[in-house]
Amino acid sequence: MQTLSERAAAEDCGQHYFLFTAIETTEKEKVEETGKQLQSFAAQFNLPFSFNVLYIPDLKHLKAEQVEIKADEAVVIHASFALRAMISKLLELENSSTHYTMRSDDQHRASIEAGSVLDGIRNIVAAEGRERVTRSVSLQVWRDFFGSYTPGSWTELVGGTNLRDYKVPKTTIILLIGTKGCGKSSLVNKISDVFESERFTPQRARVSLNPSVGGCTCFAHGYKIPSSAKSFCVYDAQSLSYNQSENENMLKHWMTNGVCHEESFIWCHAQKAYYLPIVARPINFVVFVVNAVSVLESMEGRDETEKRYTRVVSKAFNSPLLSFKDDRPVVVVTHGDLLSVSERVRVRVHSGDLLGIHPKNQIFDIPESNDCATKLAILDMLHYCLDHADQNLPLKGLFPSLFLQHISLLWLMALLLWLYALMRVYIYLDRILREHILK
Ligand SMILES: Nc1nc2c(ncn2[C@@H]2O[C@H](COP(=O)(O)OP(=O)(O)O)[C@@H](O)[C@H]2O)c(=O)[nH]1
Ligand SMILES: [Mg+2]
Known part of the structure; x- marks a missing residue:
């Protein structure tokens, strides 16, 4: 003025x-x-x-x-x-x-x-x-954006490939992996909250009040996001332990067999030859959840016991089983609300160094908070997962995958026997016919 x-x-x-x-x-x-x-x-x-x-x-x-x-x-x-x-x-x-x-x-x-x-x-x-730096759009726009997603729709088709050449799942499966109490079930609820337009939605995944006294997730449970859609599903499963070989077995089981709704890994592992009436779904991408407070304690730890958290995390994260072609899982850092801003940054940078990934692009800070920045971080993280899941869809083999999956050795032998029998009948008839003509 x-x-x-x-x-x-x-x-x-x-x-x-x-x-x-x-x-x-x-x-x-x-x-x-x-x-x-x-x-x-x-x-x-x-x-x-x-x-x-x-x-x-x-x-x-x-x-x-x-x-x-x-x-x-x-x-x-x-x-x-x-x-x-x-x-x-x-x-x-x-x-x-x-x-x-x-x-x-x-x-x-x-x-x-x-x-x-x-x-x-x-x-x-x-x-x-x-x-994309201009994002002043309402949450509903982002919901619609994710609502338009279907598995394979974000796949880049290069080199003359067609979506038909890929094994496109009906639902993109994202598996949450992390140690007990790192916040996997809480993350399911935070993701659900972003997508449910109702103001007060009941918590979908059961969060353990005190992870140190049990009550952890033992059964894998799939959550469709949003609950009424079926394009993508987040699986909350059993936690990693401090036993490396147990973790290795669990990751191998999930990444090779897929994950089943309501499946208990403990049960599967004990039974070895098990039968599940629910179809196992191949995992399309992995979110690795880490607790920022545990990372900080581990960073500052003096002996092996105090440092074991980051050791377990890096060992599991670097397992070749979790690779999707050249891609590694995304990392979600939880519990940041219990740390100062500088501690949060230190945890993020240290996690990037430890796991060999970019702290800004592949690590998402998602604390227990209901603010816009957290919601945006959740949307960014999901965008990353779905995008990378679509870019890493496996190509179909030479034979149709269903054929390869379902035909057993028994069926193959039966088929060969039939062919052999047909050939014998043909030779026999041919011989009879020739003898008859010669006569
Ligand atoms: N302060 C804080 N607490 C969290 C956060 N995420 C999870 N928790 C708490 O950590 C505990 C374990 O969480 P839960 O989701 O059950 O862990 P899970 O075992 O990995 O599924 C619960 O008491 C949660 O309320 C977070 O970002 N900040
Ligand atoms: Mg849980």
């Missing part, structure tokens, strides 16, 4: 009159209060100033006539955040955009679009993944 009054005085171009029109959708009283403060401030500089509030609860009802603009008045529009938040409401955005407020051949419109909003539009429309 001071600048405006100084400029008006310096230019000596007659008396300027400033009319502010604030368009408000929710808190009319607060804006009126702000207007009064601005007015008294303007009075100190002898700046002719008036302030109007246009209260429009739904911006799609905004009309140009409501803002009374006289022919000799210049209009300046300031809406740095309002338009970005309306990307999800296309009709309202159209009403409030330059398209509505400026003529298409207006030279100022061209310079505004080229200079100020071009990068933003390009980023919103064309950028993906970490390049």
